[in-house]
Amino acid sequence: MKPLHYLTLVLLILALVIAFVPQNTTRPYKLTAEQLLAEIRTGTQFVSPDEVADKIIQKDPSIQLIDVRNPREFEMFSLPGAVNIPLQDILSEGNTDVLNQGTKMNILYSNGSTEANEAWLLTRQLGYQNNYVLQGGLNYWMETILSPSKPGGVISNDEIARYDFRKAASMALGGGDVHASAAAPAASSAAPKPGVVPVKKKKKASGGC
Amino acid sequence: MGPLAVNDIISSNTNFFLAFVIGIGFGFVLEQCGFSSSRKLAGLFYGYDMVVLKVFFTGGVTAMLGLLFFSLFGWVDLNLVYVNPTFLTSAIVGGLVMGFGFIMGGFCPGTSFCGAAIGKIDAMIFIVGLFIGVYFFAFGYPMFETLYKSANMGSPKISTMLDLSDGVFALILVVVALGMFYAAEWVEKKFPREEY
Numbered sequence: 001m002k003p004l005h006y007l008t009l010v011l012l013i014l015a016l017v018i019a020f021v022p023q024n025t026t027r028p029y030k031l032t033a034e035q036l037l038a039e040i041r042t043g044t045q046f047v048s049p050d051e052v053a054d055k056i057i058q059k060d061p062s063i064q065l066i067d068v069r070n071p072r073e074f075e076m077f078s079l080p081g082a083v084n085i086p087l088q089d090i091l092s093e094g095n096t097d098v099l100n101q102g103t104k105m106n107i108l109y110s111n112g113s114t115e116a117n118e119a120w121l122l123t124r125q126l127g128y129q130n131n132y133v134l135q136g137g138l139n140y141w142m143e144t145i146l147s148p149s150k151p152g153g154v155i156s157n158d159e160i161a162r163y164d165f166r167k168a169a170s171m172a173l174g175g176g177d178v179h180a181s182a183a184a185p186a187a188s189s190a191a192p193k194p195g196v197v198p199v200k201k202k203k204k205a206s207g208g209c
Numbered sequence: 210m211g212p213l214a215v216n217d218i219i220s221s222n223t224n225f226f227l228a229f230v231i232g233i234g235f236g237f238v239l240e241q242c243g244f245s246s247s248r249k250l251a252g253l254f255y256g257y258d259m260v261v262l263k264v265f266f267t268g269g270v271t272a273m274l275g276l277l278f279f280s281l282f283g284w285v286d287l288n289l290v291y292v293n294p295t296f297l298t299s300a301i302v303g304g305l306v307m308g309f310g311f312i313m314g315g316f317c318p319g320t321s322f323c324g325a326a327i328g329k330i331d332a333m334i335f336i337v338g339l340f341i342g343v344y345f346f347a348f349g350y351p352m353f354e355t356l357y358k359s360a361n362m363g364s365p366k367i368s369t370m371l372d373l374s375d376g377v378f379a380l381i382l383v384v385v386a387l388g389m390f391y392a393a394e395w396v397e398k399k400f401p402r403e404e405y
Contacts, residue, residue, distance in 0.1 A: 004390060004391070004394065007267065007387075007390070008387050008390075011270060011274070011383050011386070011387060012383065012384075012387070014274050014278070014383075015274060015379055015380040015383035015384070016380060018274060018277045018278065018281070018375075018376040018379050018380070019374075019376040019377045019379065019380035020376065021281060021376065023280075023281075023374060023375060023376065
């Protein structure tokens with residue numbers, strides 16, 4: 001056999017293999033420090049409480065609330081439909097399916113926004129898309145949604161509309177008598193049962209022989 | 210996980226050292242392939258010797274497959290591999306200038322240094338010409354600037370343009386390269402030249 005035939009054989013086999021294996025898309029490192037800084041500065045990761053409340057009330061199936069506080073706090077109070085992924089478990093294998101997917105919009109929240117932001121940073125650094133942070137966290141949620149204060153003084157129509165929406169949202173989400181000062185108020189009976197961390201594992205592509 | 214220098218796995222000094230070693234290796238291989246002879250390179254244009262085409266295409270295809278497999282095994286992150294940006298106009302004009310220089314001088318920049326290293330006078334003259342060209346371009350840069358910078362396309366990949374996966378495009382390119390190798394063999398038989 002001539003050298004050219006050997007070369008043909010080897011190159012063709014290798015090329016056939018590479019053409020039919022799926023591309024390796026796992027990367028241990030996605031963003032440079034500059035890129036991350038740019039994202040943080042524009043604040044694109046934040047979702048306002050009003051937007052989230054609207055989506056919850058409309059039972060929007062495209063959102064997934066993720067509570068990054070500890071399980072004890074989660075038991076006491078959580079947003080409807082939220083799953084609990086404590087910050088320290090954010091890297092564990094079982095949560096990858098929830099955090100790294102392209103269909104749902106994950107909204108991370110904690111009491112303030114620090115922990116949620118930390119979780120968001122980690123997921124960004126892992127290259128996951130679709131993760132967002134509830135602006136101001138639960139504390140701000142209490143203030144704005146569950147017990148909205150009537151805007152005073154000269155107010156625009158927009159503000160009135162927002163207040164009305166918040167009042168309505170507060171009613172729908174079982175707020176009203178909850179005080180803003182309560183960091184982790186007892187779960188109100190009107191709030192739906194907190195969701196359970198899904199154990200569902202996305203089926204791995206099962207390859208036949 | 211590579212690229213080694215980008216991910217700070219090796220220092221820039223080590224990087225320079227490796228470049229030095231690889232450069233020597235490259236020169237050695239060029240010399241061993243006979244590229245230090247200007248007849249070899251001119252042969253490509255007259256059809257009696259297609260070694261240049263075969264060597265460079267084998268090199269390109271091997272590197273392509275190697276990188277794709279490294280990426281598959283998670284050894285290298287292709288997103289971090291530096292790709293020269295494409296400036297279409299200057300690539301075409303530069304390609305033509307390079308091609309004419311190639312056929313007139315019988316060397317490309319790399320092989321001219323190989324030739325000079327083994328004492329070929331024509332290669333040394335070629336290097337002198339090369340430096341004249343370099344100075345001409347450098348000092349005349351304001352003249353060429355618009356042309357040089359026009360049609361910037363970033364770092365496009367043909368596979369993305371054709372909407373193919375990198376692997377499928379690699380397969381196509383390998384088939385094309387192999388087709389060219391067999392065509393080259395045929396051309397060499399068609400235009401034989403005994404002694405050079």
